[in-house]
Amino acid sequence: MDIEQLRREYLHGGLHRKDLLPEPIPQFEQWLQQAIDAHLPDPTAMSVATVSADGYPSQRIVLLKQVDHRGFVFFTNLGSTKAAQIEGNPRVSLHFPWLELDRQVIVSGHATRLSNREVLGYFLSRPKESQLAAWASRQSHPISSRMLLEQKFAEIKHKFSHGEVPLPSFWGGFRVDPRSIEFWQGGAHRLHDRFLYTRKEDNQWAIERLAP
Known part of the structure; x- marks a missing residue:
């Protein structure tokens, strides 16, 4: 090149x-x-x-x-x-x-x-999806697949489906x-x-x- x-x-x-x-x-x-x-x-x-x-x-x-x-x-x-x-x-x-x-x-x-x-x-000012993503991701740590990340996000979304998302x-x-x-x-x-x-x-x- x-x-x-x-x-x-x-x-x-x-x-x-x-x-x-x-x-x-x-x-x-x-x-x-x-x-x-x-x-x-x-x-x-x-x-x-x-x-x-x-x-x-x-x-x-x-x-x-x-x-x-x-x-x-x-x-x-x-x-x-x-x-x-x-x-x-x-x-x-x-x-x-x-x-x-x-x-x-x-x-x-x-x-x-x-x-x-x-x-x-x-x-608390962040969009809820961003709050959930903070809980779902172990940032910088190895992960075997995208699917596992999305599954974790879905679990967190269900867990905090009612009320505010607490600060991790x-x-x-x-x-x-x-x-x-x-x-x-x-x-x-x-x-x-x-x-x-x-x-x-x-x-x-x-x-x-x-x-x-």
């Missing part, structure tokens, strides 16, 4: 220091809203990168569910590979690929478990407290614009331009 000649120019516009907000979270929220307004598919999709105990990195796509000055929130099965790796090493990286806008955002930070109250509040003890979430956030805007001739926000000891943010 010859893919060497697959390329395009990035012409959606540049990024200038004078246009950046003083802090990265409002800047991120601005870009996220623009991605939503552009009707991008899954604008909240992000890659979560973690590292195993033997030093191997792994990534997977999850959906961002909350963001504010405290950080970036996502939810998951606490028995999953990502959750186990975060428990062993809370340093993670998030990547938002808004390709249609020639943009990406890279977050580096520390992940901490959410409180049961925060997890329950979000779990093995389901939770994490908040990533950012240490640095990079904003990347594609530019013509591969002269991309990159700005890195880095949090200082006084919790203020330093901004510097990076070479593409």
